[in-house]
Amino acid sequence: MEARTPRQSEAIVGDLMMPHQANGLRQPSVFGGVIMGMVDRCAALAAMRHSGGQVTTLSIDKILFKEPIRVGDLVEIRSRVVFVGTTSMAVVAHVYAENVSTATKRHTNECWLTFVHLDENGKPTPVPPLALETAEDRLLHDLALQRREQSLTEKR
Numbered sequence: 001m002e003a004r005t006p007r008q009s010e011a012i013v014g015d016l017m018m019p020h021q022a023n024g025l026r027q028p029s030v031f032g033g034v035i036m037g038m039v040d041r042c043a044a045l046a047a048m049r050h051s052g053g054q055v056t057t058l059s060i061d062k063i064l065f066k067e068p069i070r071v072g073d074l075v076e077i078r079s080r081v082v083f084v085g086t087t088s089m090a091v092v093a094h095v096y097a098e099n100v101s102t103a104t105k106r107h108t109n110e111c112w113l114t115f116v117h118l119d120e121n122g123k124p125t126p127v128p129p130l131a132l133e134t135a136e137d138r139l140l141h142d143l144a145l146q147r148r149e150q151s152l153t154e155k156r
């Protein structure tokens with residue numbers, strides 16, 4: 001299998017936040033589950049791009065909602081594969097919220113996810129190697145490796 005770079009797996013998903021996506025607060029912001037769903041879809045796309053096949057979500061690590069996203073904001077998710085094991089891939093997703101009227105763009109969330117590449121029978125199957133290009137690629141790769149080791153230690 002030919003190695004692929006994190007850049008080659010990059011996926012972008014965008015959506016304009018509508019009133020039906022708001023929570024029930026007196027000053028409504030967008031419901032967290034809407035953002036989580038977009039993050040999962042965008043990260044799955046990156047994992048599919050890297051693996052060239054079907055994938056399933058193994059884990060969604062901590063997602064921190066640092067500031068509210070408002071109805072009317074344009075939400076953009078950007079994700080890429082930053083680490084691969086044998087059958088699994090770690091993906092980092094970044095969430096941006098843009099007030100299109102003022103052209104103000106905020107980085108509101110970061111999330112780490114793990115996907116497993118599945119064969120036609122739904123069994124884990126190997127993924128292509130990851131070719132690291134930049135210092136940032138190497139940093140994210142090392143962070144993902146630490147997270148994976150921690151998660152596997154907790155599993156035992």
Ligand SMILES: CC(C)(COP(=O)(O)OP(=O)(O)OC[C@H]1O[C@@H](n2cnc3c(N)ncnc32)[C@H](O)[C@@H]1OP(=O)(O)O)[C@@H](O)C(=O)NCCC(=O)NCCS
Pocket residue numbers: 056057058084085086087088089114116124148151152155
């Ligand atoms: C994903 C799934 C197929 C993995 O099955 P499994 O029996 O754990 O398979 P394996 O033991 O071969 O592990 C597959 C990969 O996951 C990794 N993995 C499994 N548990 C892990 C954990 N707790 N932390 C980190 N990695 C883990 C393994 O290390 C392996 O990766 P590697 O090949 O790169 O080393 C299975 O757990 C599943 O079907 N889960 C449901 C997925 C789903 O429905 N997602 C949608 C959300 S509801």
